[in-house]
Amino acid sequence: MNGTSTVAPELVARVRAAAEALNYEPSPVARSLALGRTSTVSLIVPDLANPMFQDVLRGLSNAAAEEGHRLLVAESNENAGEEAILAVEARRRSDGLVLASPRVPEEELRSLSERLAPLVLLNRELPGSSVPSLSVDYAAGIKEIVAHLVAFGHRHLVYLSGPEASTSNRDRIAALHAAAVLGPGFTLTELACGATFEDGHQAARAAVATGATAVVAYNDMVAFGAMSGLRELGLDIPGDISITGFDDIPFARYTSPPLTTASIPRNELGRQAWGRLWALMNGGPVAHNVRFQPRLLVRDSTGPVPDRPASGRRRKGSA
Amino acid sequence: MNGTSTVAPELVARVRAAAEALNYEPSPVARSLALGRTSTVSLIVPDLANPMFQDVLRGLSNAAAEEGHRLLVAESNENAGEEAILAVEARRRSDGLVLASPRVPEEELRSLSERLAPLVLLNRELPGSSVPSLSVDYAAGIKEIVAHLVAFGHRHLVYLSGPEASTSNRDRIAALHAAAVLGPGFTLTELACGATFEDGHQAARAAVATGATAVVAYNDMVAFGAMSGLRELGLDIPGDISITGFDDIPFARYTSPPLTTASIPRNELGRQAWGRLWALMNGGPVAHNVRFQPRLLVRDSTGPVPDRPASGRRRKGSA
């Protein structure tokens, strides 16, 4: 008789005492089965190493904890197939699901969305469906970045592309192309890259080979990697070549040079995801979808286009 | 009859088909109740924002996933009381528990350890118990750091202390004191600080005020914060003052200057924790406890002691 009702206080006390004595406590599993809810929600992320998802995880965990809910996490390793499996599995173990930057194709996501409900999407929209979605307007961010670079005189950009399956990557590319048709003599080269430091590092040489004067990286991690690779090739940043990131992860301001990037409210994504989920689970009114606008942070990794284009390894002091 | 046994293949097929048609899938919750196991393990960390714990989380998650297990995470917010509650709660929802750098007092941990089993401890040992423990030999790391600083001529150190309840912080302090008695004229000042960037940032002024020529930070985050604060005070690193971190988080090499620190195998802690847990859950032989030895990474945030001790705000170019 733990909880609420109209019970004789004396009985309550006796039961409580007995429970104490036997140090008994209710089994959450049995409770879940009987109640039909687990007080747990799940989060699926493509990559736990990505600071973006770490912050989402934290925001969601904190918010859920405030309401007495636990968090189940799973990593899909950027693999769409695995992601789908994990999602259904995790969903069945919990009362709700948040999918961060899901890699599954639209069609599949659409067909899954019913089985996964209550579901909220992060960085992914499902047009025409009623699945709540919180996203970042990557196109707007890229647009600002390009404008900034153009103001510095850059006309030839190279884009270090993110994971194939990332829709936010596609958004960035679309925005880049939109910008590319604007001016005459504007060149945009796209380079398959990835999402990690290593990916960026490996792409450095190819990026330089394109003859671009500025590199736009998929995210901060890639930018850091590229920056490190560029420097190993003897290039000065931003003297020889400019570089931009995306995300404004905590360390972006502490690199040398500090990284020009676009900031997004990572933690907030997690918190608001909880809000939507909670509303969904309780039949309350679900807040509108939002698209967070990135904020351009101009730091020192970008500068005017050099007199002579950077090309391959240069002699030190040749600036 | 999904699973294994000696069943007529035709029957199997028919059942499978029916299941497919009704798109039925077994309920993990009911399964857990009947089986008495959840195929889930829990991880409790003091602070999800700490890269150290993020990596432990990732290592554990990956390793557990390989064996088909899910991960429940909870954050105690550096709060020992909450930690204990969370631990029992999480443990009851899962088949095993890993406690990362637990903040609960030894006595309480000891009394809890039975109820929490299968349990593995990270960065915390429970002498005399049979609870597997994986830890980092912080004392050894600090010893190396001090030796490095002393070789550079530093005699006055200030330690930016971590969370009160952190045993690894106490280990560092003990090692520091052991070093302090070694030489004559050796001074060690201890400053209450914390574990975050902000904590380090706020401690910068007080650190300088001690007149120390080198600051030993509790971890990399604190070191970054202090570094940033020190620079705001007009100090050059390492020209005016040296600084060391601990952990070698991914960005330690990309700050300016790159941080001298001690590296520890964070991911490996998580992976091996899974190994111990798995052995415990299956009655297999549990591998011995290990104490990982940090590796000193000398980078550019440390240097020779300056001619004149740094003290408060200095004029630029006064070096």
Place this chain on the structure above:
DNA sequence: TTGAAAGCGCTAACAC
């Protein structure tokens, strides 16, 4: 008010 019983969806042990 309090106690007894049915059932959440599954597995395991048992007869058939």
Place this chain on the structure above:
DNA sequence: GTGTTAGCGCTTTCAA
């Protein structure tokens, strides 16, 4: 080999 039943530990409904 195959179908049936008891029971995991709780909540809820319904009598007493």
